[in-house]
Amino acid sequence: MDIQDPSFWRAGAISTTLVMIVVLAFLSVDSMSVISVGGRNVPKYDVINHQIGYAYNWSRRADVPVIGGLEPLFGKSVTEAEATALMRTGKLVIQSRACMDCHTIFGNGAYYGPDLTKSWLDPAWSQIWMPMTGKTTREDAMVEFLMHPDKYPTWSRAMPNLNLSEDEARATVAYLKWLSAIDTNGFPANFGQSGKQP
Numbered sequence: 001m002d003i004q005d006p007s008f009w010r011a012g013a014i015s016t017t018l019v020m021i022v023v024l025a026f027l028s029v030d031s032m033s034v035i036s037v038g039g040r041n042v043p044k045y046d047v048i049n050h051q052i053g054y055a056y057n058w059s060r061r062a063d064v065p066v067i068g069g070l071e072p073l074f075g076k077s078v079t080e081a082e083a084t085a086l087m088r089t090g091k092l093v094i095q096s097r098a099c100m101d102c103h104t105i106f107g108n109g110a111y112y113g114p115d116l117t118k119s120w121l122d123p124a125w126s127q128i129w130m131p132m133t134g135k136t137t138r139e140d141a142m143v144e145f146l147m148h149p150d151k152y153p154t155w156s157r158a159m160p161n162l163n164l165s166e167d168e169a170r171a172t173v174a175y176l177k178w179l180s181a182i183d184t185n186g187f188p189a190n191f192g193q194s195g196k197q198p
């Protein structure tokens, strides 16, 4: 071995690059199996037919979603195809109204409003918004809030009315319910324990 010889360094560079390409390919495939819909951390869209809980997992030292028994959104079970169509509409609403100019999802976005990743699980729906809107279910209170956020302020900063139709609000609620069922390794930390944390 002669470290003065350029071919020694060339061989080192080439073999390191090749090994890292294999590692990168492995990590990419592994990540996809975790983060795609139906993957290890991300449930299929029809999870909105189920109750979604949130419980501290001692071995992982994080809050994780717990998918429970049937609890269809708006009282009506949907097929996988119907759920997929709802998610598509929900995503389009979130993009077209630029919700991320004020909110974060998975920590991405702006910090004017609260993070929406676990918004479905926010105790404020039953404790504050259900009585405030006069609705008897969390999803109905969410639809009412999303259609008229200016009428139901609960915080020092208010959300403006973004003119969502009822169908758009319902699809957005479906999207938020699915979102809350994603295992985010405990993000955001201490959710629902100490008020809003923008």
Ligand code: HEC
Pocket: 093, 094, 097, 098, 099, 100, 101, 102, 103, 112, 113, 114, 116, 118, 119, 120, 122, 124, 146, 152, 153, 154, 155, 157, 158, 159, 160, 162, 172, 196
């Ligand atoms: C101009 C900034 C702004 C925009 C744009 C905005 N929001 Fe908000 N949003 C807020 C603020 C501020 C709050 C807190 C309001 C309150 O509690 O009274 C809020 C609250 C919420 C909540 C309740 C969250 C919780 O758990 O407490 C949801 C859900 C929500 N917004 C969804 C949306 C969606 C969906 C969009 C897009 C269609 C959107 N927001 C666009 C500012 C905004």
